[in-house]
Amino acid sequence: MLQVVKTYLKFLLKSTNQHGVHSPFVFELVTKCFYDKKKYTEYNLLKNHRKKLLENKQSIEITDFGAGSKIFKSNLRAINKMAENSGISPKRSRLLFRLVKYFKPSNILELGTHLGLSTVALHLGHADASVVTVEGCENTLNVAKHEFEASFGKGVTFINSDFDTYLKNTDFSYLKENKNHWNLVYFDGNHSKEATERYVEHLLPTVTNQTLWVFDDIHWTKEMEETWENIKKRPEVTVTIDTFQWGIVFFRKEQVKEHFTIRV
Ligand SMILES: C[S@@+](CC[C@H](N)C(=O)[O-])C[C@H]1O[C@@H](n2cnc3c(N)ncnc32)[C@H](O)[C@@H]1O
Numbered sequence: 001m002l003q004v005v006k007t008y009l010k011f012l013l014k015s016t017n018q019h020g021v022h023s024p025f026v027f028e029l030v031t032k033c034f035y036d037k038k039k040y041t042e043y044n045l046l047k048n049h050r051k052k053l054l055e056n057k058q059s060i061e062i063t064d065f066g067a068g069s070k071i072f073k074s075n076l077r078a079i080n081k082m083a084e085n086s087g088i089s090p091k092r093s094r095l096l097f098r099l100v101k102y103f104k105p106s107n108i109l110e111l112g113t114h115l116g117l118s119t120v121a122l123h124l125g126h127a128d129a130s131v132v133t134v135e136g137c138e139n140t141l142n143v144a145k146h147e148f149e150a151s152f153g154k155g156v157t158f159i160n161s162d163f164d165t166y167l168k169n170t171d172f173s174y175l176k177e178n179k180n181h182w183n184l185v186y187f188d189g190n191h192s193k194e195a196t197e198r199y200v201e202h203l204l205p206t207v208t209n210q211t212l213w214v215f216d217d218i219h220w221t222k223e224m225e226e227t228w229e230n231i232k233k234r235p236e237v238t239v240t241i242d243t244f245q246w247g248i249v250f251f252r253k254e255q256v257k258e259h260f261t262i263r264v
Pocket residue numbers: 063064065066067086087088111112113114115116117118119134135136137140161162163164188189190
């Protein structure tokens with residue numbers, strides 16, 4: 001915990017807002033998306049979906065895919081407690097919605113559905129996108145799928161699989177428009193260095209010039225910080241933005257390699 005506080009203080013010292021950002025691409029992103037203060041009607045849908053989960057007192061047996069753990073423990077957990085303690089915060093879900101709305105990615109992949117709070121943000125940001133979300137715990141995924149479909153109908157493909165199995169065994173040539181390419185990947189599960197670097201290897205062949213990747217919890221552990229530094233060094237990666245909770249990665253060849261640290 002102390003480590004995270006120290007890291008956050010370092011982040012605050014280093015970080016900036018739009019001032020001092022000379023890249024027009026990043027300046028526009030910060031001013032028109034990160035700091036967009038409009039009250040989108042979809043924010044109410046995000047809020048209501050969370051409320052429904054927070055009111056659900058049923059319990060489910062979960063399979064714990066803990067970061068770095070090879071032993072999955074079974075646990076009975078109340079859905080409302082799961083919604084309270086894990087998953088994207090209300091503020092981040094609005095930002096995720098705005099990111100999708102801003103870039104309009106046609107094929108979106110989420111690694112780590114949990115109860116689907118972030119999945120809803122990904123869907124609402126661009127309803128025409130095809131969203132695929134992958135979750136290892138079947139019972140958790142079933143709740144996410146049931147609740148999503150009750151509120152929004154179809155639009156998201158829910159996949160019960162370990163991330164590695166899904167990434168190794170899936171032929172991405174079915175993806176619409178940009179065949180074989182994910183335009184946005186949200187990495188939100190199994191925050192270990194080894195696993196994250198494996199996912200990166202698997203997914204690098206699926207990027208285009210327009211792809212963005214969002215990594216959650218880049219400063220949560222020393223390991224994840226190292227992973228983030230390694231991602232930044234990749235030759236395919238050009239612009240990156242560290243928002244403390246998230247690391248956002250772009251592959252735009254027209255940009256010079258540059259790393260930004262921005263408060264959101
Ligand atoms: C932090 S939660 C995701 C939160 C969700 N994206 C949200 O914001 O509401 C991470 C999820 O990833 C799943 N997970 C972790 N490691 C996994 C793995 N190796 N394969 C499949 N699922 C995994 C966990 O079961 C957990 O539900």
